[in-house]
Amino acid sequence: MLDVSKLERRWLKYKIKSMLPYAGFLTVIIILGFTIPLLLSTSTSSHSSIKKENVKKLKAPLPPLSKNDENSMILEPSMQFLQSMNVPSPSLEKESISSIPVSTVPSKISISQPKIETAVPPPIVKPIQTPVQKGNLTSIKRDDTTFDIHELEERFKNNSNPNLGLYIARYHYDHGNYTESYNYALKTNAINSTIEESWLIFTKSLVKLGKEDQAKKTLQLYISNSNSQNAKNYLDTLGKESHK
Amino acid sequence: MEYSLFSKPRDLFIDIVNPKDYVQIDSVSHMYQSLKTSVQKPLKMILLYGRPGTGKSMLLHKLHHDLSKHQKVCMIDIPVIDEDDFLRVLAHKIYSYASRESLSLTNFLELSAAVNYPVIPIVLLDEAQLYSSSLMEKIRLISDARALKFVITLHKTDNEDIIAKEHFQTRIWESIELQNASYEELKIYIQKKLLKANCFDVANMINDKNIKLINKLTRGNYRDSNKLMFALFSLYAWYEEHNPSKIKYNALNKKWIEMAAIHTGLIRA
Numbered sequence: 001m002l003d004v005s006k007l008e009r010r011w012l013k014y015k016i017k018s019m020l021p022y023a024g025f026l027t028v029i030i031i032l033g034f035t036i037p038l039l040l041s042t043s044t045s046s047h048s049s050i051k052k053e054n055v056k057k058l059k060a061p062l063p064p065l066s067k068n069d070e071n072s073m074i075l076e077p078s079m080q081f082l083q084s085m086n087v088p089s090p091s092l093e094k095e096s097i098s099s100i101p102v103s104t105v106p107s108k109i110s111i112s113q114p115k116i117e118t119a120v121p122p123p124i125v126k127p128i129q130t131p132v133q134k135g136n137l138t139s140i141k142r143d144d145t146t147f148d149i150h151e152l153e154e155r156f157k158n159n160s161n162p163n164l165g166l167y168i169a170r171y172h173y174d175h176g177n178y179t180e181s182y183n184y185a186l187k188t189n190a191i192n193s194t195i196e197e198s199w200l201i202f203t204k205s206l207v208k209l210g211k212e213d214q215a216k217k218t219l220q221l222y223i224s225n226s227n228s229q230n231a232k233n234y235l236d237t238l239g240k241e242s243h244k
Numbered sequence: 245m246e247y248s249l250f251s252k253p254r255d256l257f258i259d260i261v262n263p264k265d266y267v268q269i270d271s272v273s274h275m276y277q278s279l280k281t282s283v284q285k286p287l288k289m290i291l292l293y294g295r296p297g298t299g300k301s302m303l304l305h306k307l308h309h310d311l312s313k314h315q316k317v318c319m320i321d322i323p324v325i326d327e328d329d330f331l332r333v334l335a336h337k338i339y340s341y342a343s344r345e346s347l348s349l350t351n352f353l354e355l356s357a358a359v360n361y362p363v364i365p366i367v368l369l370d371e372a373q374l375y376s377s378s379l380m381e382k383i384r385l386i387s388d389a390r391a392l393k394f395v396i397t398l399h400k401t402d403n404e405d406i407i408a409k410e411h412f413q414t415r416i417w418e419s420i421e422l423q424n425a426s427y428e429e430l431k432i433y434i435q436k437k438l439l440k441a442n443c444f445d446v447a448n449m450i451n452d453k454n455i456k457l458i459n460k461l462t463r464g465n466y467r468d469s470n471k472l473m474f475a476l477f478s479l480y481a482w483y484e485e486h487n488p489s490k491i492k493y494n495a496l497n498k499k500w501i502e503m504a505a506i507h508t509g510l511i512r513a
Binding site: 152170 | 439442444445447448475478479482483486494499502503506507511513
Protein backbone atom coordinates (compact mmCIF):
# COMPACT_ATOMS: atom_id res chain seq x y z
CA MET A 1 0.00 0.00 0.00
CA LEU A 2 1.33 3.41 -0.92
CA ASP A 3 2.06 5.94 1.79
CA VAL A 4 1.34 8.98 -0.36
CA SER A 5 2.07 11.66 2.24
CA LYS A 6 5.50 10.14 2.92
CA LEU A 7 6.13 9.87 -0.82
CA GLU A 8 5.24 13.53 -1.26
CA ARG A 9 7.74 14.48 1.45
CA ARG A 10 10.42 12.38 -0.21
CA TRP A 11 9.60 13.98 -3.54
CA LEU A 12 9.99 17.46 -2.01
CA LYS A 13 13.37 16.48 -0.58
CA TYR A 14 14.40 15.12 -3.96
CA LYS A 15 13.33 18.33 -5.69
CA ILE A 16 15.24 20.47 -3.21
CA LYS A 17 18.32 18.27 -3.66
CA SER A 18 18.08 18.42 -7.41
CA MET A 19 17.71 22.20 -7.32
CA LEU A 20 20.71 22.69 -4.98
CA PRO A 21 23.41 22.75 -7.69
CA TYR A 22 21.47 25.34 -9.65
CA ALA A 23 20.89 27.39 -6.52
CA GLY A 24 24.60 27.18 -5.67
CA PHE A 25 25.55 28.23 -9.16
CA LEU A 26 23.16 31.17 -8.98
CA THR A 27 24.49 32.33 -5.61
CA VAL A 28 28.08 32.12 -6.90
CA ILE A 29 27.10 34.25 -9.88
CA ILE A 30 25.31 36.75 -7.64
CA ILE A 31 28.26 36.93 -5.24
CA LEU A 32 30.67 37.40 -8.13
CA GLY A 33 28.35 40.02 -9.58
CA PHE A 34 28.60 42.02 -6.37
CA THR A 35 32.24 41.42 -5.48
CA ILE A 36 33.89 42.04 -8.85
CA PRO A 37 32.66 45.65 -9.18
CA LEU A 38 33.59 46.25 -5.53
CA LEU A 39 37.09 44.86 -6.03
CA LEU A 40 37.53 46.90 -9.19
CA SER A 41 36.46 50.09 -7.49
CA THR A 42 38.74 49.50 -4.46
CA SER A 43 41.77 48.74 -6.65
CA THR A 44 41.28 51.93 -8.69
CA SER A 45 40.89 53.98 -5.51
CA SER A 46 44.09 52.52 -3.98
CA HIS A 47 46.01 53.29 -7.18
CA SER A 48 44.80 56.84 -7.16
CA SER A 49 45.69 57.31 -3.48
CA ILE A 50 49.24 56.03 -4.11
CA LYS A 51 49.61 58.44 -7.02
CA LYS A 52 48.34 61.30 -4.93
CA GLU A 53 50.82 60.49 -2.18
CA ASN A 54 53.68 60.41 -4.69
CA VAL A 55 52.61 63.69 -6.16
CA LYS A 56 52.43 65.18 -2.69
CA LYS A 57 55.94 63.95 -1.93
CA LEU A 58 57.28 65.42 -5.16
CA LYS A 59 55.56 68.69 -4.58
CA ALA A 60 56.80 68.90 -1.01
CA PRO A 61 59.70 71.55 -0.83
CA LEU A 62 63.14 70.24 0.03
CA PRO A 63 64.41 71.32 3.41
CA PRO A 64 66.66 74.37 3.05
CA LEU A 65 70.32 73.83 3.67
CA SER A 66 71.64 75.54 6.71
CA LYS A 67 74.64 77.76 6.54
CA ASN A 68 76.65 75.39 8.73
CA ASP A 69 76.04 72.56 6.32
CA GLU A 70 77.19 74.64 3.40
CA ASN A 71 80.40 75.41 5.20
CA SER A 72 81.16 71.91 6.40
CA MET A 73 80.61 70.24 3.01
CA ILE A 74 83.84 69.98 1.06
CA LEU A 75 83.55 68.58 -2.43
CA GLU A 76 86.49 66.71 -3.85
CA PRO A 77 86.82 65.50 -7.46
CA SER A 78 86.71 61.73 -7.92
CA MET A 79 89.57 60.22 -9.85
CA GLN A 80 87.97 56.85 -10.44
CA PHE A 81 86.89 57.72 -13.95
CA LEU A 82 90.52 57.44 -14.97
CA GLN A 83 90.53 53.71 -14.18
CA SER A 84 87.60 53.17 -16.50
CA MET A 85 89.46 54.92 -19.30
CA ASN A 86 92.40 52.47 -19.00
CA VAL A 87 92.81 49.84 -21.73
CA PRO A 88 91.31 46.56 -20.49
CA SER A 89 93.58 43.56 -19.96
CA PRO A 90 93.60 40.73 -22.66
CA SER A 91 92.07 38.19 -20.27
CA LEU A 92 89.08 40.41 -19.70
CA GLU A 93 88.69 40.88 -23.45
CA LYS A 94 88.58 37.09 -23.97
CA GLU A 95 85.96 36.73 -21.30
CA SER A 96 83.88 39.45 -22.80
CA ILE A 97 84.03 37.74 -26.21
CA SER A 98 83.16 34.35 -24.79
CA SER A 99 80.32 35.88 -22.89
CA ILE A 100 78.53 36.66 -26.16
CA PRO A 101 77.40 33.18 -27.31
CA VAL A 102 74.16 34.56 -28.62
CA SER A 103 75.36 34.71 -32.17
CA THR A 104 75.92 30.90 -32.51
CA VAL A 105 73.61 28.66 -30.49
CA PRO A 106 70.45 30.71 -30.18
CA SER A 107 70.42 31.30 -33.90
CA LYS A 108 70.06 27.59 -34.45
CA ILE A 109 67.13 27.46 -32.04
CA SER A 110 65.54 30.46 -33.60
CA ILE A 111 65.63 28.73 -37.00
CA SER A 112 64.23 25.43 -35.82
CA GLN A 113 61.33 26.88 -33.84
CA PRO A 114 59.46 28.63 -36.64
CA LYS A 115 59.60 25.41 -38.63
CA ILE A 116 57.43 23.76 -36.02
CA GLU A 117 55.05 26.67 -35.88
CA THR A 118 54.57 26.96 -39.60
CA ALA A 119 54.36 23.22 -40.22
CA VAL A 120 51.24 22.23 -42.14
CA PRO A 121 48.95 20.18 -39.84
CA PRO A 122 48.60 16.57 -40.97
CA PRO A 123 45.32 15.80 -42.68
CA ILE A 124 42.72 14.37 -40.28
CA VAL A 125 41.98 10.82 -41.24
CA LYS A 126 38.41 9.97 -40.40
CA PRO A 127 37.97 6.42 -39.08
CA ILE A 128 35.98 4.31 -41.47
CA GLN A 129 32.99 3.00 -39.61
CA THR A 130 32.54 -0.64 -40.33
CA PRO A 131 29.58 -2.59 -39.00
CA VAL A 132 30.61 -4.55 -35.93
CA GLN A 133 29.98 -8.23 -36.36
CA LYS A 134 29.82 -10.45 -33.34
CA GLY A 135 31.07 -13.99 -33.71
CA ASN A 136 28.04 -16.18 -34.04
CA LEU A 137 25.42 -13.55 -33.38
CA THR A 138 22.65 -13.18 -35.87
CA SER A 139 22.49 -9.66 -37.14
CA ILE A 140 19.02 -8.42 -36.53
CA LYS A 141 18.23 -5.08 -38.08
CA ARG A 142 15.77 -2.93 -36.27
CA ASP A 143 13.15 -1.32 -38.39
CA ASP A 144 11.55 1.93 -37.42
CA THR A 145 8.63 0.96 -35.33
CA THR A 146 5.25 1.69 -36.79
CA PHE A 147 1.99 1.66 -35.02
CA ASP A 148 -0.75 -0.52 -36.46
CA ILE A 149 -3.34 2.22 -36.56
CA HIS A 150 -5.44 0.24 -39.01
CA GLU A 151 -6.23 -2.28 -36.32
CA LEU A 152 -7.46 0.56 -34.10
CA GLU A 153 -9.49 1.98 -36.95
CA GLU A 154 -11.14 -1.41 -37.41
CA ARG A 155 -11.92 -1.49 -33.71
CA PHE A 156 -13.36 1.99 -33.90
CA LYS A 157 -15.61 0.87 -36.74
CA ASN A 158 -16.91 -1.92 -34.54
CA ASN A 159 -17.26 -0.23 -31.15
CA SER A 160 -17.57 3.52 -32.03
CA ASN A 161 -15.80 4.47 -28.82
CA PRO A 162 -15.34 8.28 -28.83
CA ASN A 163 -12.10 8.04 -26.83
CA LEU A 164 -10.66 5.68 -29.40
CA GLY A 165 -11.86 8.01 -32.16
CA LEU A 166 -10.11 10.90 -30.44
CA TYR A 167 -6.95 8.82 -30.10
CA ILE A 168 -6.97 8.00 -33.84
CA ALA A 169 -7.73 11.62 -34.81
CA ARG A 170 -4.88 12.84 -32.65
CA TYR A 171 -2.55 10.20 -34.10
CA HIS A 172 -3.35 11.26 -37.67
CA TYR A 173 -3.01 14.95 -36.83
CA ASP A 174 0.41 14.35 -35.23
CA HIS A 175 1.50 12.44 -38.34
CA GLY A 176 0.30 15.14 -40.74
CA ASN A 177 -2.64 13.15 -42.16
CA TYR A 178 -5.05 16.05 -41.84
CA THR A 179 -7.82 14.58 -43.99
CA GLU A 180 -7.87 11.50 -41.77
CA SER A 181 -7.68 13.52 -38.57
CA TYR A 182 -10.59 15.66 -39.88
CA ASN A 183 -12.64 12.53 -40.63
CA TYR A 184 -12.03 10.88 -37.28
CA ALA A 185 -12.56 14.07 -35.28
CA LEU A 186 -15.83 14.56 -37.18
CA LYS A 187 -16.91 11.00 -36.37
CA THR A 188 -15.93 11.45 -32.74
CA ASN A 189 -17.90 14.69 -32.52
CA ALA A 190 -20.92 12.93 -34.01
CA ILE A 191 -20.73 10.28 -31.30
CA ASN A 192 -19.93 12.63 -28.44
CA SER A 193 -20.16 16.37 -29.07
CA THR A 194 -18.73 17.40 -25.68
CA ILE A 195 -15.08 16.43 -26.22
CA GLU A 196 -13.22 19.72 -26.50
CA GLU A 197 -9.99 18.25 -27.86
CA SER A 198 -11.85 16.52 -30.66
CA TRP A 199 -13.39 19.83 -31.76
CA LEU A 200 -9.99 21.50 -31.63
CA ILE A 201 -8.39 18.75 -33.74
CA PHE A 202 -11.32 19.05 -36.16
CA THR A 203 -10.86 22.81 -36.62
CA LYS A 204 -7.07 22.59 -36.69
CA SER A 205 -7.33 19.96 -39.43
CA LEU A 206 -9.66 22.28 -41.34
CA VAL A 207 -7.08 25.07 -41.09
CA LYS A 208 -4.36 22.72 -42.30
CA LEU A 209 -6.58 21.73 -45.21
CA GLY A 210 -6.92 25.41 -46.16
CA LYS A 211 -10.53 25.83 -44.97
CA GLU A 212 -9.91 28.54 -42.40
CA ASP A 213 -13.29 30.20 -42.74
CA GLN A 214 -15.09 26.94 -42.10
CA ALA A 215 -12.83 26.36 -39.10
CA LYS A 216 -13.75 29.78 -37.68
CA LYS A 217 -17.47 29.16 -38.17
CA THR A 218 -17.20 25.78 -36.50
CA LEU A 219 -15.28 27.27 -33.60
CA GLN A 220 -17.86 30.05 -33.14
CA LEU A 221 -20.64 27.48 -33.12
CA TYR A 222 -18.79 25.32 -30.62
CA ILE A 223 -18.01 28.30 -28.36
CA SER A 224 -21.66 29.37 -28.36
CA ASN A 225 -22.61 25.88 -27.15
CA SER A 226 -19.78 25.11 -24.76
CA ASN A 227 -18.13 28.41 -23.80
CA SER A 228 -14.75 26.68 -24.15
CA GLN A 229 -11.79 28.90 -23.26
CA ASN A 230 -9.32 26.89 -25.36
CA ALA A 231 -11.57 27.21 -28.39
CA LYS A 232 -11.80 30.98 -27.80
CA ASN A 233 -8.04 31.25 -27.59
CA TYR A 234 -7.62 29.29 -30.80
CA LEU A 235 -10.21 31.46 -32.56
CA ASP A 236 -8.31 34.56 -31.40
CA THR A 237 -5.04 33.23 -32.76
CA LEU A 238 -6.73 32.41 -36.06
CA GLY A 239 -8.10 35.97 -36.20
CA LYS A 240 -4.67 37.46 -35.51
CA GLU A 241 -3.02 35.30 -38.16
CA SER A 242 -5.60 36.28 -40.78
CA HIS A 243 -5.06 40.01 -39.99
CA LYS A 244 -1.34 39.59 -40.56
CA MET B 245 -13.83 -0.41 -3.52
CA GLU B 246 -15.83 1.48 -6.11
CA TYR B 247 -15.02 1.45 -9.80
CA SER B 248 -11.74 3.19 -10.47
CA LEU B 249 -10.57 4.44 -13.85
CA PHE B 250 -6.98 3.64 -12.93
CA SER B 251 -7.26 0.24 -11.28
CA LYS B 252 -7.47 -1.58 -14.61
CA PRO B 253 -4.43 0.08 -16.19
CA ARG B 254 -2.58 -0.43 -12.91
CA ASP B 255 -3.21 -4.18 -13.00
CA LEU B 256 -2.02 -4.33 -16.61
CA PHE B 257 1.48 -3.47 -15.49
CA ILE B 258 1.83 -6.10 -12.78
CA ASP B 259 5.16 -7.76 -13.46
CA ILE B 260 3.97 -11.26 -14.37
CA VAL B 261 5.24 -13.28 -17.30
CA ASN B 262 2.13 -14.22 -19.23
CA PRO B 263 2.32 -14.95 -22.98
CA LYS B 264 -1.18 -13.51 -23.38
CA ASP B 265 0.18 -10.12 -22.29
CA TYR B 266 2.86 -10.21 -24.97
CA VAL B 267 2.96 -6.86 -26.74
CA GLN B 268 4.15 -6.94 -30.30
CA ILE B 269 6.84 -4.40 -31.06
CA ASP B 270 8.66 -4.47 -34.39
CA SER B 271 12.16 -5.11 -33.07
CA VAL B 272 10.99 -7.77 -30.62
CA SER B 273 8.79 -9.47 -33.18
CA HIS B 274 11.79 -9.61 -35.55
CA MET B 275 13.72 -11.36 -32.84
CA TYR B 276 10.86 -13.65 -32.11
CA GLN B 277 10.56 -14.65 -35.77
CA SER B 278 14.31 -15.21 -35.89
CA LEU B 279 14.04 -17.37 -32.77
CA LYS B 280 11.20 -19.38 -34.26
CA THR B 281 13.11 -20.05 -37.48
CA SER B 282 16.23 -20.96 -35.48
CA VAL B 283 14.23 -23.53 -33.56
CA GLN B 284 13.20 -25.15 -36.83
CA LYS B 285 16.83 -25.48 -37.95
CA PRO B 286 18.88 -28.51 -36.91
CA LEU B 287 20.65 -26.48 -34.23
CA LYS B 288 21.53 -27.93 -30.88
CA MET B 289 21.56 -24.90 -28.67
CA ILE B 290 20.08 -21.45 -29.06
CA LEU B 291 21.04 -18.69 -26.71
CA LEU B 292 18.85 -15.77 -25.79
CA TYR B 293 20.69 -13.19 -23.71
CA GLY B 294 20.37 -9.65 -22.49
CA ARG B 295 20.25 -7.48 -19.42
CA PRO B 296 17.61 -8.21 -16.77
CA GLY B 297 14.21 -6.84 -17.74
CA THR B 298 14.70 -6.87 -21.52
CA GLY B 299 11.96 -9.44 -22.08
CA LYS B 300 13.86 -12.73 -22.32
CA SER B 301 11.50 -14.70 -20.09
CA MET B 302 8.47 -13.26 -21.86
CA LEU B 303 9.87 -14.28 -25.23
CA LEU B 304 10.65 -17.76 -23.93
CA HIS B 305 7.13 -18.16 -22.54
CA LYS B 306 5.66 -16.92 -25.80
CA LEU B 307 7.77 -19.47 -27.67
CA HIS B 308 6.57 -22.20 -25.34
CA HIS B 309 2.98 -21.11 -25.81
CA ASP B 310 3.25 -21.16 -29.61
CA LEU B 311 5.43 -24.24 -30.11
CA SER B 312 3.67 -26.53 -27.67
CA LYS B 313 0.71 -26.70 -30.06
CA HIS B 314 2.85 -28.52 -32.65
CA GLN B 315 5.62 -30.39 -30.87
CA LYS B 316 6.95 -31.57 -27.53
CA VAL B 317 8.29 -28.59 -25.61
CA CYS B 318 9.44 -28.56 -22.02
CA MET B 319 9.69 -25.28 -20.13
CA ILE B 320 11.90 -25.05 -17.04
CA ASP B 321 11.40 -21.51 -15.81
CA ILE B 322 12.58 -22.15 -12.24
CA PRO B 323 16.12 -23.51 -12.44
CA VAL B 324 16.61 -27.10 -11.21
CA ILE B 325 20.12 -26.72 -9.90
CA ASP B 326 20.68 -30.27 -8.61
CA GLU B 327 22.11 -32.37 -11.45
CA ASP B 328 20.23 -35.61 -10.60
CA ASP B 329 16.99 -33.72 -10.17
CA PHE B 330 17.52 -31.98 -13.48
CA LEU B 331 17.76 -35.22 -15.45
CA ARG B 332 14.80 -36.71 -13.57
CA VAL B 333 12.66 -33.65 -14.25
CA LEU B 334 13.59 -33.77 -17.94
CA ALA B 335 12.84 -37.52 -18.13
CA HIS B 336 9.50 -36.99 -16.46
CA LYS B 337 8.42 -33.97 -18.46
CA ILE B 338 9.57 -35.19 -21.88
CA TYR B 339 9.41 -38.97 -21.73
CA SER B 340 6.86 -39.29 -18.88
CA TYR B 341 9.40 -41.48 -17.09
CA ALA B 342 8.99 -41.28 -13.32
CA SER B 343 11.81 -42.61 -11.18
CA ARG B 344 12.72 -42.05 -7.56
CA GLU B 345 16.29 -43.18 -8.12
CA SER B 346 18.90 -40.90 -9.55
CA LEU B 347 19.31 -41.00 -13.30
CA SER B 348 22.75 -41.07 -14.89
CA LEU B 349 23.51 -39.30 -18.13
CA THR B 350 23.95 -42.66 -19.91
CA ASN B 351 20.56 -43.86 -18.64
CA PHE B 352 19.00 -40.62 -19.82
CA LEU B 353 20.48 -40.93 -23.31
CA GLU B 354 19.33 -44.55 -23.50
CA LEU B 355 15.85 -43.43 -22.50
CA SER B 356 15.81 -40.74 -25.18
CA ALA B 357 16.95 -43.28 -27.79
CA ALA B 358 14.14 -45.63 -26.75
CA VAL B 359 11.39 -43.00 -27.09
CA ASN B 360 10.93 -41.90 -30.64
CA TYR B 361 9.49 -38.46 -31.35
CA PRO B 362 8.90 -37.31 -34.97
CA VAL B 363 10.58 -33.97 -34.12
CA ILE B 364 13.38 -33.54 -31.57
CA PRO B 365 11.82 -32.20 -28.35
CA ILE B 366 12.80 -28.71 -27.28
CA VAL B 367 13.79 -27.73 -23.75
CA LEU B 368 13.44 -24.08 -22.78
CA LEU B 369 15.70 -23.14 -19.87
CA ASP B 370 15.20 -19.80 -18.19
CA GLU B 371 17.85 -18.19 -15.95
CA ALA B 372 20.57 -20.55 -17.17
CA GLN B 373 23.31 -18.48 -15.54
CA LEU B 374 22.33 -20.21 -12.29
CA TYR B 375 23.29 -23.68 -13.57
CA SER B 376 26.69 -25.07 -12.61
CA SER B 377 29.41 -25.64 -15.18
CA SER B 378 29.18 -29.42 -14.81
CA LEU B 379 25.44 -29.33 -15.41
CA MET B 380 25.97 -27.13 -18.44
CA GLU B 381 28.44 -29.74 -19.71
CA LYS B 382 25.74 -32.41 -19.34
CA ILE B 383 23.29 -30.21 -21.24
CA ARG B 384 25.92 -29.82 -23.95
CA LEU B 385 26.37 -33.60 -24.15
CA ILE B 386 22.62 -34.19 -24.41
CA SER B 387 22.36 -31.62 -27.19
CA ASP B 388 25.45 -33.07 -28.95
CA ALA B 389 23.78 -36.49 -28.90
CA ARG B 390 20.80 -34.78 -30.61
CA ALA B 391 18.50 -36.15 -27.94
CA LEU B 392 17.10 -32.69 -27.20
CA LYS B 393 17.34 -29.11 -28.45
CA PHE B 394 17.91 -26.38 -25.92
CA VAL B 395 16.86 -22.76 -25.94
CA ILE B 396 18.44 -21.04 -22.97
CA THR B 397 18.23 -17.54 -21.58
CA LEU B 398 21.07 -15.80 -19.77
CA HIS B 399 21.53 -12.54 -17.95
CA LYS B 400 24.19 -10.39 -19.48
CA THR B 401 26.05 -8.36 -16.88
CA ASP B 402 28.96 -5.93 -16.97
CA ASN B 403 30.92 -8.01 -14.49
CA GLU B 404 30.78 -11.38 -16.13
CA ASP B 405 30.75 -12.33 -19.77
CA ILE B 406 28.92 -15.64 -19.52
CA ILE B 407 28.81 -16.14 -23.25
CA ALA B 408 32.60 -16.23 -23.26
CA LYS B 409 32.52 -19.37 -21.10
CA GLU B 410 33.79 -22.49 -22.77
CA HIS B 411 30.56 -24.44 -23.13
CA PHE B 412 28.83 -21.48 -24.74
CA GLN B 413 31.73 -20.23 -26.81
CA THR B 414 32.22 -23.48 -28.68
CA ARG B 415 28.68 -24.80 -28.82
CA ILE B 416 26.22 -22.00 -29.35
CA TRP B 417 25.12 -21.99 -32.93
CA GLU B 418 22.63 -19.21 -32.73
CA SER B 419 22.46 -16.39 -30.26
CA ILE B 420 20.06 -13.49 -29.99
CA GLU B 421 20.63 -10.44 -27.84
CA LEU B 422 17.68 -8.56 -26.43
CA GLN B 423 18.03 -4.90 -25.60
CA ASN B 424 16.15 -2.19 -23.75
CA ALA B 425 13.42 -0.35 -25.61
CA SER B 426 14.05 2.90 -27.43
CA TYR B 427 11.83 5.90 -26.77
CA GLU B 428 9.55 5.03 -29.71
CA GLU B 429 9.34 1.38 -28.70
CA LEU B 430 8.50 2.23 -25.10
CA LYS B 431 5.79 4.59 -26.29
CA ILE B 432 4.26 1.85 -28.43
CA TYR B 433 4.65 -0.72 -25.66
CA ILE B 434 2.74 1.39 -23.13
CA GLN B 435 0.09 2.59 -25.57
CA LYS B 436 -0.51 -0.88 -26.98
CA LYS B 437 -0.80 -2.40 -23.56
CA LEU B 438 -3.45 0.15 -22.60
CA LEU B 439 -5.33 -0.01 -25.87
CA LYS B 440 -5.35 -3.82 -25.83
CA ALA B 441 -7.30 -3.61 -22.57
CA ASN B 442 -9.61 -0.84 -23.88
CA CYS B 443 -8.14 1.78 -21.54
CA PHE B 444 -8.58 4.54 -24.10
CA ASP B 445 -9.10 7.35 -21.57
CA VAL B 446 -5.82 6.63 -19.86
CA ALA B 447 -4.02 6.10 -23.19
CA ASN B 448 -5.19 9.57 -24.21
CA MET B 449 -3.65 11.04 -21.08
CA ILE B 450 -0.11 9.96 -21.96
CA ASN B 451 1.77 12.48 -24.07
CA ASP B 452 5.27 12.50 -25.55
CA LYS B 453 6.79 14.41 -22.64
CA ASN B 454 5.48 11.79 -20.21
CA ILE B 455 7.01 9.00 -22.28
CA LYS B 456 10.33 10.86 -22.51
CA LEU B 457 10.42 11.17 -18.73
CA ILE B 458 9.49 7.52 -18.21
CA ASN B 459 12.13 6.47 -20.75
CA LYS B 460 14.71 8.65 -19.01
CA LEU B 461 13.91 7.13 -15.63
CA THR B 462 13.74 3.50 -16.74
CA ARG B 463 16.27 3.66 -19.60
CA GLY B 464 13.77 1.71 -21.67
CA ASN B 465 13.91 -1.34 -19.43
CA TYR B 466 10.60 -3.18 -19.73
CA ARG B 467 10.56 -4.48 -16.16
CA ASP B 468 11.38 -1.08 -14.68
CA SER B 469 8.78 0.53 -16.92
CA ASN B 470 6.16 -1.96 -15.74
CA LYS B 471 7.06 -1.27 -12.12
CA LEU B 472 6.94 2.47 -12.65
CA MET B 473 3.61 2.38 -14.46
CA PHE B 474 2.13 0.12 -11.78
CA ALA B 475 3.23 2.53 -9.03
CA LEU B 476 2.02 5.51 -11.05
CA PHE B 477 -1.48 4.14 -11.60
CA SER B 478 -1.60 3.07 -7.95
CA LEU B 479 -0.97 6.71 -7.09
CA TYR B 480 -3.67 7.82 -9.51
CA ALA B 481 -6.10 5.34 -8.00
CA TRP B 482 -5.27 6.71 -4.53
CA TYR B 483 -5.80 10.31 -5.58
CA GLU B 484 -8.97 9.34 -7.40
CA GLU B 485 -10.32 7.99 -4.14
CA HIS B 486 -9.01 10.61 -1.72
CA ASN B 487 -8.42 13.79 -3.69
CA PRO B 488 -9.96 13.56 -7.19
CA SER B 489 -9.75 17.30 -7.84
CA LYS B 490 -5.98 16.98 -8.17
CA ILE B 491 -6.24 14.71 -11.21
CA LYS B 492 -5.85 16.33 -14.61
CA TYR B 493 -7.07 14.17 -17.44
CA ASN B 494 -5.18 15.82 -20.30
CA ALA B 495 -1.72 14.57 -19.32
CA LEU B 496 0.06 12.48 -16.72
CA ASN B 497 1.35 14.47 -13.78
CA LYS B 498 5.14 14.84 -13.89
CA LYS B 499 5.32 15.07 -10.12
CA TRP B 500 3.45 11.81 -9.73
CA ILE B 501 5.69 10.08 -12.27
CA GLU B 502 8.67 11.18 -10.17
CA MET B 503 6.92 10.06 -7.00
CA ALA B 504 6.31 6.65 -8.57
CA ALA B 505 9.99 6.54 -9.55
CA ILE B 506 10.96 7.31 -5.95
CA HIS B 507 8.64 4.57 -4.72
CA THR B 508 10.11 1.99 -7.14
CA GLY B 509 13.70 3.03 -6.37
CA LEU B 510 14.44 4.48 -9.80
CA ILE B 511 15.08 7.82 -8.12
CA ARG B 512 17.09 7.91 -4.92
CA ALA B 513 15.55 10.43 -2.59
